[in-house]
Amino acid sequence: MKNSFTLITFITALISFAVGNELDHASKMAASQKIFSNEIRGILIDRCVKCHGGKKTRSEFNLTTRQGLLLGGDQGVAVIAGEPNKSPIITYLRHTEEPFMPPKESRLPDPLIKKIEKWIALGAAYDKPLLDNATNQDEGPMEVTEEDRSYWAFAPLKNDFPSGAKIDGFVKNGESSSPRTLARRLYFDLTGLPPSPEEVNQFVNDNSPESHRKLVDQLLESKQFGERWARHWLDIARFAESHGFEQDYDRKFAFHYRDFVIRAFNENMPYDQFVRWQIAGDELAPNNPMAMMATGFLGAGVFPTQITISEAERVRYDAMDDMLATMGSAMLATTIGCARCHDHKYDPIPTKDYYRMLSAFTTTVRSDINIDMGSLDNKGNDELTQKIKKAKDARDDYVNKGLITAFRSWNKGRLQTKAASKKDPQWNILSPKSLLSKGGATFSSQPDGSHLASGKNPAFDTYTFITSTPTDNLRAFRLEALAHKSMKSGGPGRATNGNIALSDLKVTCGGKLIKLANPRATFEQKNLPVAAIIDNNAKSAWALDPQFGKDHAAIFEINNPADCKAGEDLVFVLKFENNTSHNIGRLRLSSSAHDPETLTFGKGNASPEEIATDQIDKLIKAAKGQFDNKLRTRLLEIYKPIDKKWRELDSNFTKIESEQKKTITKVMVCSDGNKVKPMRHHTSSGSIPNFYKQTHFLKRGDTGQKGEVAKLGFLQVLTRGGVPRSEKSRSAIANWITDSENGAGHLLARVIVNRIWQHYLGQGIVTTPNDFGFQGERPSNPALLDWLAHELINKKWNLKHIHRTILNSDAYRAKRMPRRLEAEAIRDNALAVSELMDKKMYGAGTLKEEMLRRSIYFMIKRTKLVPIMQSFDWPDSLTSLGKRSVTTTPSQALIFINDPNMRRMAEGFAKRISGKSDPIKEAYQIAYGRLPFDNELTAAVAFIEGQQKSHSNDKHKALSDFCGALMSANEFIYIE
């Protein structure tokens, strides 16, 4: 049926009023309502109500409520909203048709009738019933029923698939394409780049049955895969790097979201995590740079940068609507945004659901924040990446193998040593012969052997503590940073927040440097571990945020106890060079001759060992001799951090990992406006807030008509049973949307597998990829869609598994008509054959057309879309786009024949072939992956000869003309 909707300019049914732009419809209704309040209301009360809903209700026509007005009476319909010309009431009022209204009275003046017409044209809105006791049943809430839940898109996935089902069981396919065609198809589909002639030939000459599979795997692992597929997602995410509207300011740090998508696709991030992080990465994994980058999704839409007072609140609701509506279209192919002003007209989405979900974004704002991207930034350092992986594997292998033996022997021995260790004080507190601060702080000795700093607190200080070595065979030192009320937040540091940052500790005994090992501490701030104190890096440090107001301690083992002889000068040098004034405020140093394994941090601070021992004791007691695997795993999990070997392996891993350069980078994220600094531009008044404290239900989407405060909720039609709601609202949405049992996860899966299918097969199983609702198309093959969705969820949301499944099917290999490449692939193809391409990945883009990087690195500025990209149907980046247009215009042709950048690529291509023994054949292989036919060869020879002659024998120019023609031809940008 839908095909008959095929649209040509002026074939149009007059049904459009029902499906127009919802937002604008809202303002029509608002305008209508305004007319109503100002004038119509009075007219109706004066001239109509008496007989129609007041004392009497003649002809069963009661117009005290809008519902009654539209319902009509026993004479039929009186008013059709939006259609004054078709509303009989107008002819009654004009006295051109009986019954004349008002009866037995003079006609209403023409301007008043015109007003009524206008009011009806705008939607015949009421502000409230005409009489106080009348009920406006218009407000009756939409009920979501079981029938609604059984609509194909909302219904649970079918799961009665035979084991071993595959795509080709669901679809019939024609003959397979030739290997040469398939090679080009795979390279372009997976990487957006052409195969080199060698790559084509390798594939064509590989006769093994596994050749296709192998190439698929190889390309899925290539870095270019992410660059290709990220662009598909960016269309859906309406990604751009400027605000739009008035000034269209740049969002300089928005490109990190693009990089997130590339990385996520390359590392095959599970799709549920990919979705969760885009909605709530800042809540779910605030320490993970990828999770923070992902939140750029929410803030990628347009936003006015100049706001007047009268529009401020509407603008904020618009901004939240952009987040919610885009999430709906992109992830669920559901037009949630349509329920902003009234219950959704076609899909079972009540307005209440809309505002409940909207409330999740109440405090969500854009912000540029500093993030350490070090863990992402190993590019060009594969060796380090390997080392990190090796260290991590070594640690994790130990957990699987040796740890249990270690645990058993520890458990046996611990009861014996416990008693002994209680008798002697483990630690001998050292009292200094001198303690000096280089920066001029003064120390006062405390009764407990600690030293409280006061006075000067320089930006960077060095403490020198000199004492005598108490005994031979020292095994460990303890450094304590103790709390004190004289410091901010109770210390233990002198920084403005009470923190410390100890960057370096050097100990000498009799002038000999003592090697320290296995440091451990009561607490370590993220990325500022205790190991940093002895890593010979003056800038890295140990710090304690946010554990302020508590005593802290660090233990260092002495590598070679023989190095310390009793009576020798023992000198500790502590350096604080990491952060401004982060000097320790109350210091105590101790030594110990005990086995370091048994040492605890000391009084007042239960050591990890003590805590672990306690927990393990309780678990073992509770188990009453019943050990199962679960308990074993649990015990090992608790024991792990106190196992010496594990700690060694772990600290080795941490140390190597910390060799990654720290790269503090500004990133545009979306997060809670109470926690980050909201991005702000000029508004007409400083009093305009960045966000409002609460989100209200709005009548007709109008901020002037607020209802109650909306509490978090989900789309009822996609919610079964209880979905746990964490206290953080976007996390709750993220969990609901990926919950395939009780939430929207099954639809989420259907939508993404359909998108993948669409990009490989040219058309989705559902051909409206952004609308699975009633107005969208039905799936052409529902079983296949459900099976693919099922596969995705079963394989832990493994996207590459779906890619692979589709790519290895006969359906994908079948012969097909050529399809035009997208803007990026057209340009990247030209860049690739020219060998001018700069393959640098990630980072800020540019608007410059002469850029030589892949097209995904063009900056997307909404009012200055890069012309060549725009010419080839780049999305407008204003709303989510599931499928691009394909247009063919002369301005595209002008780019191929006249654009200097394109010419430069043709020249690069010419240079590439000019030294070859047979440049024409080489060129055909590069451009089309095949050799020329004889007649093509003849024509090419003749053309090049002719051009060379007319270019005064300049062969390079002739070859450039030739290459330019090859690149302009349909075969170059249409891939079969």
Next chain:
Amino acid sequence: MIKDNHCGRIEKAFNRRELLQRAGGGIGMLALNSLLIGKGEANTNIGPNPMAARHPHGFGNAKRVIWLFINGGPSHVDTWDYKPGLEKANGKKLEGFDNTTGFFDKAVGPLLKSPFEFKQYGNSGMWASSIFPHLSQHVDKMAFIKSFHTKSNNHSPALFMANTGVPRMSNPCVGSWVTYGLGTENQNLPAFVVMSDPLNRGLPKGHAANWGSGFLPGAFQGTWVRSKGEPIPNLKRIAGLSDQQQRAQLDFLGKLNAAHEKRYPAETELTARIKSFELAYRMQQEAPECFEIDNEPEHIKSLYGIGEKRCAHFARQCLMARRMVERGVRFVQIYSGGMENARSWDGHGDIKKNHTQFAGETDQPIAGLLADLEQRGMLDETLVIWGGEFGRLPVSQLSGGKPTGRDHNPHAGCYWFAGGGARGGTSYGETDEVGHKAAVDTVEIHDIHATILHLLGMDHKRLTYLHSGRRFRLTDVAGNVIHDVVS
């Protein structure tokens, strides 16, 4: 559902399959102009020839449009909407005025009468301000709309309203809708051309989104003509390539494509693309000539005011616009003024100085354009529109404590139509006594859009495009043709 079925014939003629057959069979203009293939999202398919010239629904004289966009918010009470009531109330406070109506709520001053003198002109006796000595001679050609009002008191949302019908950046503009509806009559020139301020005073706020095609295929977006250098990108052959050499290259390309096309005979897209290169080649030759105004006779140049320093830049644009519509360009939009404040008609600080300057820049050129179109017999088929995003307030905006400026006014504004079937010498709608709000026969932008489409022969309710599951219209769910301004 279509009761009013007087264009059923046309509907039938544009059934997609028939259109394809026509294109394939080589009948008529449609096949000749096979230029563009469009595939929109979902099942939206605009047929193989959307850029081809097409017949409209059947009424209306206008074939083309020149919209003089008076950017920044021209003050209606200082241009065409004469308010004796404002003169009387000069210096008084406007009772009940909401200070947040304009942009600067802290700088609201008393009512300010127009600093310009108003007189009646022509046979129709239409009022005009003294800032339009030339245009006032043409009032009998103009149909005034004096009760325009809009939704936003802020430039870019109001600009988007005026151009696209919604106060956001999302929908196609009028020029895109018109070219989508009618195609163009000269395939060698862009169908929809936009010219902005050539004096480095910036682009209108919201920039290119004002002439963007939104969800319509990108081919329908306005082509922005640069005021310096090459007017349209890539019209010039690359350096070192002669016409003959390029011709040879295109002939060779033709051979490559012909061989390829044989392998996929049913693909109209491939054929369309082959033709696009020939069109490009012709455009490259014809377009520069269109922008070249230096060869126009002297009397024509001086008619537009090209010799006058104050208005030469706008005069050149107006003359260029005439040359374009003469050659079949469908829609031309020229922005008067750059971005905001003193750079456009945005007279916040000193309305007298501001409007004197910008009227001076445009008065003679627009008058010249009207006269020139008339003498060439083109005015009947060319709709000329004058109007901007909103009007200005009758109360003053204090500038350095003095009541000399005017702030934005979303409640009232003024437009006029000339030519193209507009009823000259009429005025529709009124503002209140002082010009604060549209009061009688109020008109919103959808009504103006509906009327523009009507004058071009299109029914605004039938010009739709299916996007994201909805049939969109330029006029959304509103719009009434203002028949009083149609002759």
